[in-house]
Amino acid sequence: MKWMILLWGLASGFAGAELKVEKSEGTLKIFDDGSLLTAYRTDWKVPYLYPLLSPSGANVTRHWPTDPGVEGEEHDHPHHRSLWLSHGSVNGYDFWAFEDGKGAQIVHQKFIAQGVDEQGAAYCSVELAWQAGGKTQLKEKRDHRFWKIGEDTFALQIDSELTAADGDVVFGDTKEGMLGLRVDRSLRLNGPLAKSHIINSEGIEDGKAWGKRANWVAAYGPDERGEPAVIAMFDHPSNLRHPTWWHARDYGLFAANPFGKHDFEGNPDKTVGNYTLKQGKSLKFRFLVFIHHGDLQSADLPAVWTLFSKF
Known part of the structure; x- marks a missing residue:
């Protein structure tokens, strides 16, 4: 398929279409042929990306609460801000839902670099500070890289390097974390406007995919314009x-x-998933968010996984 040929090129540094970057104080916008594709925002307790568009032009992530005027949205979980990265227990502080009332926040400190590379891919690197308890618990360098692949696919790679800034850091065992995505109304499994399904890399579907380990997970169905979408x-x-x-x-x-x-896993030991990051040491994560205008067959997620796993 044409898009798969382009994706093979992506793995070697080739992007299918040139994007443009526009930075202002605390915000960076990515444009595709003059249309907003996504924006990195810092107007919340953690940085997030909103909107996140399919090549069809439809937003595939939740509008509320960033855009409160969209019909049919449910006003639950105000911390679910489109696409974001945080965690619910960092040295006991809640950076996810902020229910502990201790004032945790992930502070955008500066843009390190941004622009469009020679292959036409947009990039944005930022420096962040996970602050709580009167000090910086974690320092983070987060890199975003955006590709428009052909006419029907958009990909975003997120690389996060977390460093224990002032003493050891314990990531607590909680389901509230870490890279979060809240999909739009029609891409849900349940809800008044829900029309979609869930599948993971192991072939586990819908509600049974919760809590399972997998290489990837996806929602597929109609976007807000009624066009087929996979995220x-x-x-x-x-x-x-x-x-x-x-x-x-x-x-x-x-x-x-x-x-x-x-x-x-229903383990009775509530600390079994804890992880301690020693002072001065770093922990790196890499994720890919893949948005395709089309069905599961044309998305070919197993092939995407094979490529992503190699770089």
Whole structure:
């Protein structure tokens, strides 16, 4: 298939179409032929990306609460901001839902680099600080790389390097984390406008995919314009505890979480999934978000996984 040929090129550094980058204070926007494709935003307690568009022009992630005027959206979980990365227990502080009231936040400190490379792919690197308890718990360097592949596919790679900034850091065992994606109304399994399904790399479908370990998980069905769409998240084999557990909810939340073993496996030991990062040491993660205008067959997610696993 044409898009697969282009994706093979992607693996060697070739992008199918040139994107454009526009930066302002605290925000960076990615444009495709003059149309907004996505934006990195810092107007919340953690940075996030919204919107996230399919090549059809439809937004495939939740609008609310960033855009509160969209009909048919449910106003639950205000911390589910389109696409974001955080965790619910970092040295006991809640960077996910902020239910502990301790003032945790992931602070955008600066843009390190941004632009469009010689192959036409857009990139954005940022420096972040996970702050709580009057100090920086973690320093983070987060790299985003965006590709428009042919006419029907958009891909986003996120690389995160987390460094224990001031003493050891314990990532606690909780289902609330880590790379989170909240899909749009029609791409949900359940809900008043839901029309879609869930599948993972092991062939496990719909509600049974929750808490399972897999290379990837995907939602597929009609987007907000009624066009066929697939949105998938991939866990790189270099990541801690790969293949990760997936917090894949029928109401539209998908999250890759290597720390939630107690919750996902029903282990009576509530600390079994804890992970300690020693002071000054770093932990790296790599994820791919893949958006395809088409069906599961044309998306060919197993082939995407094979390519992604090699770089």
